[in-house]
Amino acid sequence: MASLLVINGPNLNLLGTRQPEVYGSATLADIETLCRETATDLRCDVSFLQSNHEGELFDAIHAARGNNDGIVLNAGAYSHTSVAIHDAILSSEVPTVEVHISNIHARESFRHKSYITPAALGMISGLGILGYALAMKALSEHLDR
Numbered sequence: 001m002a003s004l005l006v007i008n009g010p011n012l013n014l015l016g017t018r019q020p021e022v023y024g025s026a027t028l029a030d031i032e033t034l035c036r037e038t039a040t041d042l043r044c045d046v047s048f049l050q051s052n053h054e055g056e057l058f059d060a061i062h063a064a065r066g067n068n069d070g071i072v073l074n075a076g077a078y079s080h081t082s083v084a085i086h087d088a089i090l091s092s093e094v095p096t097v098e099v100h101i102s103n104i105h106a107r108e109s110f111r112h113k114s115y116i117t118p119a120a121l122g123m124i125s126g127l128g129i130l131g132y133a134l135a136m137k138a139l140s141e142h143l144d145r
């Protein structure tokens with residue numbers, strides 16, 4: 001059974017409390033519920049990590065090697081700044097799908113660049129929390145190939 005890891009980065013613990021016009025009203029707990037339901041449908045295991053600390057994010061990506069078959073990653077604002085997370089994804093060699101709840105290309109120009117995308121299997125942006133479920137499905141199909 002495939003094991004997927006869903007990683008959320010800085011400030012995503014605040015989802016549902018502010019900026020609903022940008023991020024919707026779902027909370028981080030709602031994302032985890034959706035991912036658990038999706039894992040049941042896909043017959044895979046899923047585990048979760050949220051951290052506001054960059055080093056904890058790449059520690060989790062390193063630890064995924066040998067323990068998880070795929071990663072769903074919303075690195076939050078670190079997506080736009082972190083070469084270290086880019087390098088961690090490449091060094092882990094764990095297929096990773098990048099997710100953004102909002103459409104980063106319809107927002108400020110500083111959000112248009114992501115250091116995650118070149119290291120990722122693919123990227124989903126702007127589809128709300130559905131993006132997490134779609135990313136899990138994409139990873140499941142990728143791993144079945």
Ligand code: CA2
Pocket residue numbers: 010011012014015016017018019023074075076077078079099100101102103104111
């Ligand atoms: O759209 C996304 O998922 C983002 O990764 C969310 C990040 C943002 O920096 C990226 O550009 C796009 C920010 C998450 C912060 O979420 C908050 C939610 C409620 C209140 C404050 C922040």
